[in-house]
Amino acid sequence: MTTAPLPLTVTERSQMRVLSADGPEAAWQLARRHRAPLVAGATGVQPVWERQARWPACVVPLSADWPGFAGVTVTGDRLDIGALTPLASLAGAPALARRLPSLAPFMDRVASPGVRQLATLGGNLVAGGDLSALALVLEAELRVFSGAGWHHLPLSAWPGWVRREPGALIRSVHLSIPRGCPVVLEKLGHRERFSPPRITVACARLGSDVRVAVSGEGGPVRLAALEARLARAGGQASAADGEQALAELDWGNPGLRAAGGRLIAHLLGRLTT
Amino acid sequence: MIPDTDLPVQTLGTDRQREHWWVGPETARRVAGRTAYATDVPPLDGLLHGAVLRCGVAHARVVSLDVRGARAMPGVRAVVTAEDVPGTNGFGIVLRDQPVLCRDRVRFEGDAVAAVAADTPEQARAALAAIEVTYEPLPIVGDALSAAEAWPLHEGGNLLAEHTLRRGELDAALARCALVVEQDYRTPRQMHAFMETEGGVAIPDGRGGLCVQVGCQSGHRDRLQLADILGLAPEQVTIRAVATGGAFGGKDELTVQPIAGLLALRTGRPVRLQLDRFESCRSGIKRHPVVARVTTGCDRDGRLLAHRVDAVLDTGAYASLGPAVLENYLDHATAPLYRIEAYQVHGRLLYTNNGVAGAFRGFGGNQATFAVESQMDALAARLGLTPVEFRRRNLRRPGEPGSRGQPVRWTRPPAELLHLAARSPLWRPSPGEDPRWLEGTGLAMGGQGNGLGDGLPDAGGGRLNLSPEGRIRVEFGFVDYGQNLTELVIRRVSEALPCAPEDIDVVLGRSDGPDSGPTSASRSTVVVDQVLRAVLPGWARRLCAEAARRAGLPPEALVCGPGGIWSRTPKRRLCRYRELAASLGPVPAEHRGDFPVAPGPTPPVGRFLQLLIATVARVAVDRLSGCVRVQALHHITAAGRVIHPPGYLGQIEGAAVMGLGMTLTEDMPTDDGRYRFDNLDQYLIPTLQDAPEQRVDVLDDTPADADYPVRGVGELGIEAVAPAIVAAIEAACGVRVRHLPVDPDRLLAALRDTEHPV
Amino acid sequence: MIPTGETQSLSFRLNGQPLAVEVPPATSLLDLLRGPGGLTSVRAGCRIGRCGACTVLLDGRSVPACLVPAWRLEGRRVDTVEGLARDPHYQAVASALTWESALQCGYCTPGIVLSLVSCLRNETEPDRDRLAEALAGNLCRCTGYGGLRRALERLAPGRPRASHFSDPSDPTPGGSS
Ligand SMILES: Cc1cc2nc3c(=O)[nH]c(=O)nc-3n(C[C@H](O)[C@H](O)[C@H](O)COP(=O)(O)OP(=O)(O)OC[C@H]3O[C@@H](n4cnc5c(N)ncnc54)[C@H](O)[C@@H]3O)c2cc1C
Ligand code: FES
Ligand code: FES
Numbered sequence A: 001m002t003t004a005p006l007p008l009t010v011t012e013r014s015q016m017r018v019l020s021a022d023g024p025e026a027a028w029q030l031a032r033r034h035r036a037p038l039v040a041g042a043t044g045v046q047p048v049w050e051r052q053a054r055w056p057a058c059v060v061p062l063s064a065d066w067p068g069f070a071g072v073t074v075t076g077d078r079l080d081i082g083a084l085t086p087l088a089s090l091a092g093a094p095a096l097a098r099r100l101p102s103l104a105p106f107m108d109r110v111a112s113p114g115v116r117q118l119a120t121l122g123g124n125l126v127a128g129g130d131l132s133a134l135a136l137v138l139e140a141e142l143r144v145f146s147g148a149g150w151h152h153l154p155l156s157a158w159p160g161w162v163r164r165e166p167g168a169l170i171r172s173v174h175l176s177i178p179r180g181c182p183v184v185l186e187k188l189g190h191r192e193r194f195s196p197p198r199i200t201v202a203c204a205r206l207g208s209d210v211r212v213a214v215s216g217e218g219g220p221v222r223l224a225a226l227e228a229r230l231a232r233a234g235g236q237a238s239a240a241d242g243e244q245a246l247a248e249l250d251w252g253n254p255g256l257r258a259a260g261g262r263l264i265a266h267l268l269g270r271l272t273t
Numbered sequence B: 001m002i003p004d005t006d007l008p009v010q011t012l013g014t015d016r017q018r019e020h021w022w023v024g025p026e027t028a029r030r031v032a033g034r035t036a037y038a039t040d041v042p043p044l045d046g047l048l049h050g051a052v053l054r055c056g057v058a059h060a061r062v063v064s065l066d067v068r069g070a071r072a073m074p075g076v077r078a079v080v081t082a083e084d085v086p087g088t089n090g091f092g093i094v095l096r097d098q099p100v101l102c103r104d105r106v107r108f109e110g111d112a113v114a115a116v117a118a119d120t121p122e123q124a125r126a127a128l129a130a131i132e133v134t135y136e137p138l139p140i141v142g143d144a145l146s147a148a149e150a151w152p153l154h155e156g157g158n159l160l161a162e163h164t165l166r167r168g169e170l171d172a173a174l175a176r177c178a179l180v181v182e183q184d185y186r187t188p189r190q191m192h193a194f195m196e197t198e199g200g201v202a203i204p205d206g207r208g209g210l211c212v213q214v215g216c217q218s219g220h221r222d223r224l225q226l227a228d229i230l231g232l233a234p235e236q237v238t239i240r241a242v243a244t245g246g247a248f249g250g251k252d253e254l255t256v257q258p259i260a261g262l263l264a265l266r267t268g269r270p271v272r273l274q275l276d277r278f279e280s281c282r283s284g285i286k287r288h289p290v291v292a293r294v295t296t297g298c299d300r301d302g303r304l305l306a307h308r309v310d311a312v313l314d315t316g317a318y319a320s321l322g323p324a325v326l327e328n329y330l331d332h333a334t335a336p337l338y339r340i341e342a343y344q345v346h347g348r349l350l351y352t353n354n355g356v357a358g359a360f361r362g363f364g365g366n367q368a369t370f371a372v373e374s375q376m377d378a379l380a381a382r383l384g385l386t387p388v389e390f391r392r393r394n395l396r397r398p399g400e401p402g403s404r405g406q407p408v409r410w411t412r413p414p415a416e417l418l419h420l421a422a423r424s425p426l427w428r429p430s431p432g433e434d435p436r437w438l439e440g441t442g443l444a445m446g447g448q449g450n451g452l453g454d455g456l457p458d459a460g461g462g463r464l465n466l467s468p469e470g471r472i473r474v475e476f477g478f479v480d481y482g483q484n485l486t487e488l489v490i491r492r493v494s495e496a497l498p499c500a501p502e503d504i505d506v507v508l509g510r511s512d513g514p515d516s517g518p519t520s521a522s523r524s525t526v527v528v529d530q531v532l533r534a535v536l537p538g539w540a541r542r543l544c545a546e547a548a549r550r551a552g553l554p555p556e557a558l559v560c561g562p563g564g565i566w567s568r569t570p571k572r573r574l575c576r577y578r579e580l581a582a583s584l585g586p587v588p589a590e591h592r593g594d595f596p597v598a599p600g601p602t603p604p605v606g607r608f609l610q611l612l613i614a615t616v617a618r619v620a621v622d623r624l625s626g627c628v629r630v631q632a633l634h635h636i637t638a639a640g641r642v643i644h645p646p647g648y649l650g651q652i653e654g655a656a657v658m659g660l661g662m663t664l665t666e667d668m669p670t671d672d673g674r675y676r677f678d679n680l681d682q683y684l685i686p687t688l689q690d691a692p693e694q695r696v697d698v699l700d701d702t703p704a705d706a707d708y709p710v711r712g713v714g715e716l717g718i719e720a721v722a723p724a725i726v727a728a729i730e731a732a733c734g735v736r737v738r739h740l741p742v743d744p745d746r747l748l749a750a751l752r753d754t755e756h757p758v
Numbered sequence C: 001m002i003p004t005g006e007t008q009s010l011s012f013r014l015n016g017q018p019l020a021v022e023v024p025p026a027t028s029l030l031d032l033l034r035g036p037g038g039l040t041s042v043r044a045g046c047r048i049g050r051c052g053a054c055t056v057l058l059d060g061r062s063v064p065a066c067l068v069p070a071w072r073l074e075g076r077r078v079d080t081v082e083g084l085a086r087d088p089h090y091q092a093v094a095s096a097l098t099w100e101s102a103l104q105c106g107y108c109t110p111g112i113v114l115s116l117v118s119c120l121r122n123e124t125e126p127d128r129d130r131l132a133e134a135l136a137g138n139l140c141r142c143t144g145y146g147g148l149r150r151a152l153e154r155l156a157p158g159r160p161r162a163s164h165f166s167d168p169s170d171p172t173p174g175g176s177s
Helices: A024-035 A044-053 A087-092 A094-099 A103-109 A111-117 A121-126 A131-137 A224-232 A238-250 A256-273 B014-019 B025-031 B121-129 B143-148 B169-175 B219-230 B255-265 B277-283 B323-334 B365-383 B387-394 B414-422 B485-496 B524-551 B576-585 B644-665 B721-733 B744-755 C029-034 C088-101 C109-122 C126-132 C146-155
Strands: A060-063 A071-076 A077-081 A140-146 A151-156 A169-176 A182-187 A197-206 A209-217 B009-011 B048-054 B060-066 B075-082 B112-119 B132-135 B159-167 B179-187 B199-204 B212-213 B237-241 B273-274 B292-299 B304-316 B342-351 B437-449 B459-466 B472-476 B504-508 B558-561 B566-568 B573-575 B590-596 B610-622 B627-636 B693-699 C008-014 C017-023 C055-058 C061-064 C078-079
Touching: A024 A060, A024 A140, A071 A094, A077 A094, A077 B644, A087 A103, A087 A111, A087 A121, A087 B143, A094 A103, A103 A182, A111 B075, A111 B365, A111 C061, A111 C109, A121 A169, A121 B075, A131 A182, A131 A209, A131 B273, A140 A197, A197 A256, A209 A256, A209 C088, A238 B459, A256 B744, B009 B014, B014 B219, B014 B304, B014 B342, B025 B414, B025 B485, B025 C109, B048 B121, B048 B255, B060 B112, B060 C109, B075 B121, B075 B255, B112 B121, B112 B255, B112 C078, B121 B273, B143 B590, B159 B387, B169 B292, B169 B304, B179 B365, B179 B414, B179 C061, B199 B255, B212 B219, B212 B255, B219 B255, B277 B437, B277 B627, B292 B323, B292 B365, B292 B573, B304 B323, B323 B342, B323 B365, B323 B437, B365 B387, B365 B437, B365 B721, B387 B414, B387 B437, B414 B437, B414 B558, B414 B610, B414 B627, B437 B504, B437 B573, B437 B721, B459 B524, B459 B576, B459 B610, B472 B485, B472 B524, B472 C078, B485 B504, B485 B524, B524 B558, B524 B566, B524 B573, B524 B576, B524 B590, B566 B576, B610 B744, B644 C146, B721 B744, C061 C109, C088 C109, C088 C146, C109 C126, C109 C146, C126 C146
Parallel strands: B048 B273, B212 B237, B304 B342, B472 B504, B627 B693, C008 C078
Antiparallel strands: A071 A077, A077 A169, A140 A151, A140 A169, A182 A197, A197 A209, B009 B693, B048 B112, B060 B132, B075 B112, B159 B342, B179 B292, B199 B212, B199 B273, B292 B304, B437 B610, B459 B472, B459 B590, B558 B566, B566 B573, B610 B627, C008 C017, C055 C061, C055 C078
């Protein structure tokens, strides 16, 4: 058995080195060479390091100034969103608000206004955060750089989720939201605002196709089996169907699955009305 | 029926009430961020930074401890262990059973084994990492219910205290009950979660003594404990309680003082020590979790006959204020608002390895009230009576003795609060219902006494003086950790003397000032009032006499006023306070008195000065998730005169939301004796959106010259919130919750059972 | 000194004044402001972004300073309550909070002030609901947020808020008592 080399760590923030790169390719190389994490908004990683009182010896910050890394552009039905776009800008982007009216109220429940200024879309997806359920139902594709050069990768195949291993460097996220495609989403937390996610459900309808995805305590996942059943049942499912879909994936704990099932059925109902 | 037009009620904070609204200068200072806190880094030459090595294991023998490596680290000025404690290596307000630094045994994960002072915080932390300790694990006592039979944590076993309060013949009374309900109740290990963590600085005085500037609740008591620990005479220790970012009981016990003091004496230099949030969560005290079985019975007409409580309180590894919390729990568990023929209220306080529990707003009382009020609802439901009617038949009346046979002084009859609660607008069904949300309203009542109670020594004093600059200096030993005490004192003095708020300097929390007793048990408002009523009139007369002498006028023609002494007619200022100070010098006046207890020859039992609250809660339960949203809380209080309306309102609202947190999200569970959570991303307190709309109606017409015109309301608001919320949940969805915090998963499961009965 | 990786020279504007410091690049803005910045209104409550006591304005928008590493600060603008005395939004917020006594210990208050200033600056005519959303990341343990709610009414006047206490037949907010 080969053991992966231990990440190099230090015990104080002040001992951490920052390796700057002038472009994404160089950043990826630096990160690999020094076994250093890439950081975007750093809101996901710093609390973890602070709690462990262990910091990586080096980090490689990503830059929103690199071409294509920040901002929302629209071409027809296609949306290209830079991975370093702060969550706060997503809630405020007119292009998104038009296509996804459910996004702005949802964003009020993601982290806090201050954290949303710093946290990025890419970091949220990598962490399997609240936006990953939405990105999954919209079949997001990532533009990434890795040892294999620049390429596209479906979000559902993101290696960090699948094998818990360091993934590639994400430049941008691509979604297509056809006009008239309704999307509903809701987050269930422990409290009304500023709660760690318990379960977030997103549902979308494209023609006769209904898609459902969840994220939260059990991780981000598209509910393919449920979608197949929905295709047979005209887009409707009961709370029990939703609960069973989560149970088949061994997602979360039974109590949360019960709530999840009900939330899924409720959102599917809203999707058709 | 009580006609409510006759009841003297006012809603605090509404426009109608605004003429009495008053906000003092300290509030503006705090808004502008100009108040200095205990954990600000003081600009002191040679300041060192302390850090504490905590064991991180729930229960173990310390096999070896080697600090030689740490002593040799760069920047390190001192490393101390149990060997270096010059006096008593133990603290605790009731029993000094908590080591400052553990020698051979650790009993909870936050136990300290060594501490370091270094030039920088980084160096101090690095030195901690270089200390070598080996532990030999001991069996973990993780469950209070079985702790008495488990491995003893202290000499004498794990049963720290056991008490029973009795009245009448319980068994006989139970036998006569037409209806008996028996239920188990659980309340959580709540954390204070003050926004400023424990911290301060210890400064050597160059003469072998030291001064500690710290966030705390009782300078005088801390000083005695600290002197014992440091092997100093009490006069060598001075405590300065600086503005503190919240306490709620969590800074009542010593926190950083002993170790900071030790390091300062060792190095001869000022040492700053602050726990970060992780360390605060792991080592700070919590609320006592309580498990109780409660059996209550009544006759066919709903008259309470019998009431039995068997409670176990988990005090964790050390006593702290546990024995006093047990006493207050039992007092409240007797159901003091209700006439009950016989009760037997039994409680046990057990040591475990589950952290340390101690003082927390409500002090055991609200845990008991949760169970008592829930029992009232259960009996009412079984009898087919409304919660209001059932309570109406059993509430005590003024003039009757308290539940422990003691004289009690309420300011209004409990039935009036019930009446107003029954008329709350929150009972109206809300229009436009969303089928997703099930709404319901519930109520609960609560009572509370002021003072340490049960005849414990409970004295308090204060002092008044005129400074050379002509400032009216008012001194108390209390600490203002956010309860607006400064504003209350300014308000009270400026009205009674009278003078301008700007003429007054309030000096609080110095152990070399007057001893007012601890800032706890809702006692400060009462002591302040007592002292000021005793000294202000005579003091004003002294100033007027001097001014009269200077002006050649009769003293009766003069009064105190803004900026100085005024003639009554024509209204004109004759001289400034500064001029009086120049001619009179200091004008000291001091008063010290015992906290009011019941008059009479017998030693006092329980508490005399009583306060009342009724809380009505309106909630919505999410049928999809079992989550509960508290939409509104309506409180009716009877607690004497309102001196400082924003302070009174803020205390009730703040305590209520703290109670809401305990009801819905807050708990610090332990796994094998270790806390599961260690910061505010895991331990979740209410945000603005979790906090309901609230209204506080004060029922009072106490005249200003009554014997005891005021009460302290710092804890009143938490008393009845939890039972009111669970009553509202039951009204909304038919499920009664008896384990707090409410678990949405379990509530949802119960809801589902009601939807599809099997 | 503990050997640190390296330090970085950094300049940014603090409360309108240029500030140049030489610090380890991962230093948090919170430590920077309380240390070299000499400010005490920016306070630590959790150091992981969860309490809001350290809130500052970064380029005019509220952020938790504990999560902003120095390496992101070059050339940026940082404001705290100490530098806002003449800002009209600050004055409105401070007087509403003071008058409503929307605080007790006050430890959380500067952070709350800055979150509200950020909202008033950056959103067009925010109503009370938007102002309340702006405070989702600011925990206050003392007040139960009652005074804050009243202060928000003052900052965003308009129709009285739908209240659980108001009687449909009674036009006064809060209803009759
Ligand atoms: C107080 C607080 C509240 C929070 N609340 C929520 C919440 O409600 N919901 C929620 O979902 N999350 C929440 N989070 C978690 C987290 O902050 C967010 O998910 C955030 O979006 C992460 O983005 P970031 O840019 O800060 O990521 P970072 O911390 O910079 O990075 C996170 C991870 O993603 C990787 N990464 C980041 N960007 C890229 C990229 N472009 N390419 C490749 N890898 C990348 C990093 O290497 C790292 O492993 C919260 C965090 C905090 C501190
Ligand atoms: S200290 Fe920054 S948010 Fe708590
Ligand atoms: S006023 Fe104390 S935390 Fe807000």
